[in-house]
Amino acid sequence: xxxxxxxxxxxxxxxxxxxxxxxxxxxxxxxxxxxxxxxxxxxxxxxxxxxxxxxxxxxxxxxxxxxxxxxxxxxxxxxxxxxxxxxxxxxxxxxxxxxxxxxxxxxxxxx
Amino acid sequence: xxxxxxxxxxxxxxxxxxxxxxxxxxxxxxxxxxxxxxxxxxxxxxxxxxxxxxxxxxxxxxxxxxxxxxxxxxxxxxxxxxxxxxxxxxxxxxxxxxxxxxxxxxxxxxxxxxxxxxxxxxxxx
Numbered sequence: 001x002x003x004x005x006x007x008x009x010x011x012x013x014x015x016x017x018x019x020x021x022x023x024x025x026x027x028x029x030x031x032x033x034x035x036x037x038x039x040x041x042x043x044x045x046x047x048x049x050x051x052x053x054x055x056x057x058x059x060x061x062x063x064x065x066x067x068x069x070x071x072x073x074x075x076x077x078x079x080x081x082x083x084x085x086x087x088x089x090x091x092x093x094x095x096x097x098x099x100x101x102x103x104x105x106x107x108x109x110x111x
Numbered sequence: 112x113x114x115x116x117x118x119x120x121x122x123x124x125x126x127x128x129x130x131x132x133x134x135x136x137x138x139x140x141x142x143x144x145x146x147x148x149x150x151x152x153x154x155x156x157x158x159x160x161x162x163x164x165x166x167x168x169x170x171x172x173x174x175x176x177x178x179x180x181x182x183x184x185x186x187x188x189x190x191x192x193x194x195x196x197x198x199x200x201x202x203x204x205x206x207x208x209x210x211x212x213x214x215x216x217x218x219x220x221x222x223x224x225x226x227x228x229x230x231x232x233x234x235x236x
Contacts, residue, residue: 002157034214036222038158045207045226046150046158052214057224089158093219099173100148100160100221 003028004090004103011109012080020106022073022090028101030071033093037066037075040087040105049088050075077108085110113137115147115208115227122233123198129232133191133208140166140184140191146211147191148223149182151204159204163211163221164191171218198234205229 005023012018022035029035035053038046048057050066053073065076073092077084090103119131131149138145148163162182163171172180181194191208209223 033217034220034222038223045229046223047226048212048222048224051212051222051224052220091158091160091222093221095219097174099171100163100219102150102158102160105157 002104003094003097003101004092006088006090006103006106008104009107009109011111012077013111014080014082016080017076017078018080018108019077020075020088020090020108022075022092022103024071024073024092024094026071027096028071028092028094029068029073031095033095035066035068035073036091037064038089038091040089042086046089080110082110084108113210113225115210115225117206117208117227117230119206119230119232121231122235124236125199125234127198129193129195129198129202131193131195131206131208131230131232133193133227135189135191135208135210138210139186139189140164141186142166144213146213146221147184148209148211148221149191149193149206150209150223150226151202151206152229153201153204156204161195161206162193165211165218169218200234203232203234205231 037050210225212224
């Protein structure tokens with residue numbers, strides 16, 4: 001059971017918009033710690049997709065965006081493409097655990 | 112550009128100690144603000160943060176594994192070493208090292224911006 005809760009799977013057709021939620025609590029996201037998102041393509045290492053809640057590293061398309069409110073955060077992907085099919089993970093810090101925590105991951109399927 | 116690469120045994124026996132080395136380039140752990148972390152991923156499962164070491168030798172460990180983990184740095188070799196004692200089959204996973212991205216002055220806000228390719232470790236007798 002992950003400290004950060006994500007839906008196990010989401011899906012969308014090419015060109016559509018999908019969102020992935022990351023629900024935490026008052027000891028992590030709700031405490032004000034930043035949320036980061038990673039994309040993991042099959043058989044590869046995770047790649048940082050969004051950092052500091054809503055910032056994109058150089059090279060990440062602006063189709064990807066992040067937001068945070070209260071004890072939750074969201075990753076939105078617009079103009080869905082086949083190559084977006086991957087697992088997505090959120091990450092934050094938990095003060096009660098004194099450590100960094102990841103969500104359980106969400107598998108995105110492009111129909 | 113920054114690169115990291117993990118190395119170590121692919122197979123360890125239960126109760127043995129695992130030693131993994133992360134060798135990196137294009138940054139130094141003697142530079143202020145730098146950090147390297149370890150994260151693992153069991154087959155088909157989620158990512159789990161294990162440990163993180165900073166340039167000032169501040170060390171952080173996953174509370175659930177703290178008694179079994181030790182992280183050290185060798186700045187002259189550009190390496191970070193993670194040891195995990197008393198290995199069990201449930202520790203079978205791909206182990207990644209990653210470069211810390213410091214976003215604010217709060218270390219809890221850290222992300223991991225560059226990852227190694229990972230090394231698969233199987234625990235079996």
